[in-house]
Amino acid sequence: MSELTLTVMRLCFLAVLWLFVFVAIQVIRSDLFGTRVTQRGARRGADARPAQGGRQAAPAPPRQQGGGGRQRRGAPTKLVVSEGTLSGTTVALQGQTITLGRAHDSTIVLDDDYASSRHARIYPDSGNAGQWIVEDLGSTNGTYLDRTRLTTPTPIPLGAPIRIGKTVIELRK
Amino acid sequence: MSSTTHTSTIGAIGAPSRRNTELALLVFAVLIPIFAYANVGLAIDGTMPTGMIGYGLGLGLLAAVGHLVVRKFAPYADPLLLPLATLLNGLGLVLIWRLDQSQRLQQLQENAFGQFNPAAPNQLMYSAVGIAMFVGVLLLLKDHRILQRFTYISMIFALFLLLLPLVPGIGTDVFGAKIWIRVGGFSIQPGEFAKIVIAVFFAGYLMVKRDALALASRRFMGLYLPRGRDLGPILVIWAVSLLILIFENDLGTSLLFFGMFVVMLYVATERTSWIVIGLLMSMAGAVGVASTAGHVQARVDAWLDPFGCYATSGACEQIGQSIMAFGSGGVLGTGLGQGNSDLIGFAANADFIFATVGEELGLAGVMAFLVIYGLIIERGVRTALAARDPFGKLFAAGLSGAFALQIFVVAGGVMGLIPLTGMTMPWLAAGGSSVIANWALIGILIRISDTARRPAPAPAANPDAEMTQVVRP
Numbered sequence: 001m002s003e004l005t006l007t008v009m010r011l012c013f014l015a016v017l018w019l020f021v022f023v024a025i026q027v028i029r030s031d032l033f034g035t036r037v038t039q040r041g042a043r044r045g046a047d048a049r050p051a052q053g054g055r056q057a058a059p060a061p062p063r064q065q066g067g068g069g070r071q072r073r074g075a076p077t078k079l080v081v082s083e084g085t086l087s088g089t090t091v092a093l094q095g096q097t098i099t100l101g102r103a104h105d106s107t108i109v110l111d112d113d114y115a116s117s118r119h120a121r122i123y124p125d126s127g128n129a130g131q132w133i134v135e136d137l138g139s140t141n142g143t144y145l146d147r148t149r150l151t152t153p154t155p156i157p158l159g160a161p162i163r164i165g166k167t168v169i170e171l172r173k
Numbered sequence: 174m175s176s177t178t179h180t181s182t183i184g185a186i187g188a189p190s191r192r193n194t195e196l197a198l199l200v201f202a203v204l205i206p207i208f209a210y211a212n213v214g215l216a217i218d219g220t221m222p223t224g225m226i227g228y229g230l231g232l233g234l235l236a237a238v239g240h241l242v243v244r245k246f247a248p249y250a251d252p253l254l255l256p257l258a259t260l261l262n263g264l265g266l267v268l269i270w271r272l273d274q275s276q277r278l279q280q281l282q283e284n285a286f287g288q289f290n291p292a293a294p295n296q297l298m299y300s301a302v303g304i305a306m307f308v309g310v311l312l313l314l315k316d317h318r319i320l321q322r323f324t325y326i327s328m329i330f331a332l333f334l335l336l337l338p339l340v341p342g343i344g345t346d347v348f349g350a351k352i353w354i355r356v357g358g359f360s361i362q363p364g365e366f367a368k369i370v371i372a373v374f375f376a377g378y379l380m381v382k383r384d385a386l387a388l389a390s391r392r393f394m395g396l397y398l399p400r401g402r403d404l405g406p407i408l409v410i411w412a413v414s415l416l417i418l419i420f421e422n423d424l425g426t427s428l429l430f431f432g433m434f435v436v437m438l439y440v441a442t443e444r445t446s447w448i449v450i451g452l453l454m455s456m457a458g459a460v461g462v463a464s465t466a467g468h469v470q471a472r473v474d475a476w477l478d479p480f481g482c483y484a485t486s487g488a489c490e491q492i493g494q495s496i497m498a499f500g501s502g503g504v505l506g507t508g509l510g511q512g513n514s515d516l517i518g519f520a521a522n523a524d525f526i527f528a529t530v531g532e533e534l535g536l537a538g539v540m541a542f543l544v545i546y547g548l549i550i551e552r553g554v555r556t557a558l559a560a561r562d563p564f565g566k567l568f569a570a571g572l573s574g575a576f577a578l579q580i581f582v583v584a585g586g587v588m589g590l591i592p593l594t595g596m597t598m599p600w601l602a603a604g605g606s607s608v609i610a611n612w613a614l615i616g617i618l619i620r621i622s623d624t625a626r627r628p629a630p631a632p633a634a635n636p637d638a639e640m641t642q643v644v645r646p
Binding site: 005006007009010011012013014016017018020021023024025027028031105 | 191194211252506507511535628
């Protein structure tokens with residue numbers, strides 16, 4: 001075997017070995033726990049799309065998941081935290097269940113002394129497309145829709161404030 | 174509480190199982206050793222090695238079995254642990270096979286034992302047993318918290334395993350270290366398995382006692398000193414590890430045991446003082462033993478000045494050859510199959526296998542191997558962070574701590590950073606017990622990570638609530 005071939009193989013082997021290491025590190029990077037949080041400002045810049053100025057900046061339209069026909073007109077498309085430490089945070093409603101609480105694996109992790117670790121969840125009504133339901137998960141201090149404390153899963157009217165401790169969230173179009 | 178305005182969007186979370194990522198990495202991890210085989214064969218004989226297909230298929234089959242079992246029984250497990258371990262096991266097979274080809278080592282074995290037995294086929298068989306162990310752990314251990322029930326039983330079992338080599342009849346004394354037992358033609362190193370069993374005890378014990386160990390303390394010179402009665406367990410473990418060292422001449426295992434306990438104590442209590450106390454105690458123990466036991470004394474001499482006693486002492490010669498192997502490797506190495514690391518002689522394919530990496534793959538290769546080991550440790554610690562129960566946290570942290578200590582002790586010993594101890598580089602070194610025990614360790618970590626990463630079950634409906642009443646407008 002010629003010297004040159006062996007030298008090339010040796011360098012190739014080291015390169016492949018390191019390539020594996022970098023691929024593995026890339027997997028770790030994409031494997032971080034929790035929800036994916038994107039800065040709206042950054043994304044707007046990246047999309048180079050002129051933003052609508054004064055209004056509550058709309059996030060880039062969420063990738064609609066399948067069945068576009070299911071989304072009714074007038075159905076909420078996002079959940080907005082309007083008061084509390086997380087105020088301004090939005091979650092795109094894509095048919096997934098949203099959990100709220102202090103537990104680190106919640107969709108919205110509440111940093112609120114009055115919230116329980118698994119406080120409430122918001123999920124789409126299976127029988128009525130576009131309708132979302134909030135359910136209290138046996139929290140200590142309760143979940144309030146407008147002024148009433150929830151006892152059963154309740155449909156959420158558009159724009160009605162849901163109050164958990166000091167945090168207020170609402171559904172918007 | 175200040176109210177800052179966030180401008181972030183939280184995307185949807187699915188339940189990523191990442192099994193396909195694992196499969197892709199596994200294919201990669203099987204192809205690299207096959208490439209290495211071809212490289213060794215071309216370098217030594219100038220032809221493609223004949224066993225290449227067999228070893229490649231064998232490794233691929235083992236990886237496939239492991240992957241399918243993980244896919245079925247631990248679908249949310251960490252995607253990196255299995256590919257990283259497979260890669261190391263495969264490269265270990267290649268390195269052992271490469272050293273089997275060395276005329277010098279063949280001659281050495283023929284002189285010593287009358288015949289030459291290649292180590293690579295055995296290693297492939299042990300890898301198969303290791304994968305079987307891995308599968309067994311995943312099948313039998315449905316929930317790692319079950320182990321919590323066996324806290325004290327596992328302590329007794331671990332001590333039993335450690336004492337086995339001292340039992341006359343089955344214990345064998347190999348080159349001064351009494352760490353093997355011989356059962357039906359196989360020699361087993363019980364200490365490798367005791368490492369995992371004792372971690373169960375430490376995790377179970379510290380989970381119960383950690384508050385007493387962390388909170389009841391006096392402050393002295395900036396350190397929180399624990400009460401005497403809480404210091405008891407650490408003193409007992411220290412004494413046990415010293416006894417192992419004295420009776421079995423096994424510096425590595427005793428260091429591993431004591432180190433693992435200190436690491437887990439620190440993880441459980443968050444008190445830096447335990448680290449300080451542990452380091453001081455291990456130093457005192459090491460100095461005490463090194464100045465009295467002859468076997469350890471020789472190792473320390475070889476560490477301090479390997480070339481001073483090079484011609485007179487076998488231990489010095491091995492270390493000296495190992496250091497020269499690292500040195501002649503340089504940055505990019507001599508190339509697989511083209512080094513002279515077989516000059517190390519005895520244990521070139523076991524304790525000293527990392528010197529072959531150093532010579533034939535150079536600094537670049539050594540660093541790649543250390544990073545791969547580091548990634549396994551990182552995934553173990555990440556599993557500990559993600560685990561939801563304190564036992565799982567401590568157990569995963571202890572196992573990865575022990576793994577890290579073992580890498581440090583072996584690699585450091587071979588490079589001359591610390592005195593050499595008889596331990597094996599996980600998966601690389603020839604030796605059945607080590608491969609099997611480390612596959613079991615990966616199985617346990619995969620089980621814990623599966624439990625930790627599994628999405629929380631949907632909250633159960635409140636039994637007190639009446640049937641859901643949804644009043645539609």
